Amino acid sequence: MSLLQDNPYRKDFPVVDQIINGKRLAYLDSAATTLKPLIVIDEIDKYYRQETSNVHRGLYWLSENATTKFEATRDKVSALINSPDRKQIIFTKGTTESINIVAQSYARHFLNEGDEILLSQMEHHSNIVPWQIVAEEKKLIIKVIPINLDGDILLDEYQKLLTPKVKLVSVVYVSNALGTINPVKQMIEAAHKVGAKVFVDAAQAIAHKKVDVQALDVDFLGFSGHKMFGPTGVGVLYAKEELLNQMPPYQGGGDMIDVVTFEKTTYNNLPHKFEAGTPSISAVIGLSKAVDYINKVGIDNIQKIEHELLEYGTKKLSSIPGLKIYGTAKEKASVISFGIEGIHPHDLATLIDKEGVAIRTGHHCAQPLMKFFGVPATCRASLSIYNNQADIDQLYDALIKVKSFFE
Numbered sequence: 001m002s003l004l005q006d007n008p009y010r011k012d013f014p015v016v017d018q019i020i021n022g023k024r025l026a027y028l029d030s031a032a033t034t035l036k037p038l039i040v041i042d043e044i045d046k047y048y049r050q051e052t053s054n055v056h057r058g059l060y061w062l063s064e065n066a067t068t069k070f071e072a073t074r075d076k077v078s079a080l081i082n083s084p085d086r087k088q089i090i091f092t093k094g095t096t097e098s099i100n101i102v103a104q105s106y107a108r109h110f111l112n113e114g115d116e117i118l119l120s121q122m123e124h125h126s127n128i129v130p131w132q133i134v135a136e137e138k139k140l141i142i143k144v145i146p147i148n149l150d151g152d153i154l155l156d157e158y159q160k161l162l163t164p165k166v167k168l169v170s171v172v173y174v175s176n177a178l179g180t181i182n183p184v185k186q187m188i189e190a191a192h193k194v195g196a197k198v199f200v201d202a203a204q205a206i207a208h209k210k211v212d213v214q215a216l217d218v219d220f221l222g223f224s225g226h227k228m229f230g231p232t233g234v235g236v237l238y239a240k241e242e243l244l245n246q247m248p249p250y251q252g253g254g255d256m257i258d259v260v261t262f263e264k265t266t267y268n269n270l271p272h273k274f275e276a277g278t279p280s281i282s283a284v285i286g287l288s289k290a291v292d293y294i295n296k297v298g299i300d301n302i303q304k305i306e307h308e309l310l311e312y313g314t315k316k317l318s319s320i321p322g323l324k325i326y327g328t329a330k331e332k333a334s335v336i337s338f339g340i341e342g343i344h345p346h347d348l349a350t351l352i353d354k355e356g357v358a359i360r361t362g363h364h365c366a367q368p369l370m371k372f373f374g375v376p377a378t379c380r381a382s383l384s385i386y387n388n389q390a391d392i393d394q395l396y397d398a399l400i401k402v403k404s405f406f407e
């Protein structure tokens with residue numbers, strides 16, 4: 001029996017085993033947030049039941065235990081992305097905050113009037129708006145890297161945009177709305193040739209492919225715990241050490257200081273300089289187990305099953321008359337965005353919810369991308385390690401049923 005029929009990972013995720021609206025649940029919205037395996041849930045439960053205390057402060061056992069676990073997560077995340085040093089791993093609230101830190105503490109301080117920032121047409125709003133805020137204040141110019149109708153970045157056009165005026169490129173590794181896997185290594189190399197720094201938004205990449213910051217030679221990279229089987233409320237900013245040393249703190253408060261007087265304050269060492277206040281302790285500790293889970297299953301296995309699901313799902317959905325898939329790049333992660341002629345995506349999603357199918361409908365926080373495709377919204381099925389053939393069949397059957405209502 002194939003992995004798609006008898007998926008051994010499903011038992012690790014309690015949410016999948018549920019009846020919703022009287023139907024078996026088919027959870028197909030992992031790009032919004034992944035489900036959490038039991039080891040993550042248990043770890044958070046344990047922290048609140050037995051191990052609650054603050055970190056980096058107390059000299060008693062509970063606090064030391066929480067601090068040890070908290071810092072162990074940093075080591076695990078550092079190893080996961082092959083960071084040269086653990087101090088280059090900054091815990092944030094999520095990808096959004098990671099981008100905002102770089103916009104405010106790097107771009108706002110080191111870019112000047114007339115400098116250019118390049119973003120691609122397929123960016124998530126969280127990789128557009130933080131740059132616009134700083135661009136408005138500092139009179140920076142944002143230019144857009146175009147894509148084609150398959151959802152691939154036009155590398156020749158990118159190359160043409162790359163002049164010495166470009167000081168920063170910020171690009172998504174894997175598009176949440178299309179699934180496109182961008183050639184970020186090549187893009188980083190090209191950007192460095194004109195002296196530009198690069199931020200890679202790895203929100204959708206981290207749980208689906210190997211992310212190696214040294215192999216990429218990336219300057220900044222961000223991702224969210226909740227999209228990699230971990231809890232909400234925690235994310236990561238990775239950056240090159242020399243950049244983190246140059247950048248001023250993003251927020252002031254406890255933990256990020258060395259000595260405070262009313263006259264002058266000096267700051268803590270990395271990574272604490274960027275971690276003001278009590279962090280999301282349970283989330284960081286839970287994230288450690290999410291990394292363990294990814295390592296246990298193996299990123300190659302994750303990719304293998306997701307690829308099989310993507311192939312099966314694409315073939316099956318493409319057989320529905322009037323269904324159009326948005327995003328047909330050759331290098332693609334397990335996201336299928338689609339629309340059905342004559343049916344509004346919101347009607348579609350609401351009706352298939354009654355069949356137990358959870359998909360995402362809307363602009364996917366990528367309004368400029370929707371505008372490019374000339375649609376207000378798409379439906380999106382996004383697949384992960386716990387999905388199986390039955391989930392896709394259930395989506396297919398639900399779509400056929402809904403379609404029949406409109407005929």
Ligand SMILES: Cc1ncc(COP(=O)(O)O)c(C=O)c1O
Pocket residue numbers: 031032093094095096097124126127172174175176201203204224
């Ligand atoms: C590609 C991409 N970037 C950034 C984000 C923002 O992540 P978060 O809301 O966890 O900060 C998302 C979330 O959907 C995303 O898909």
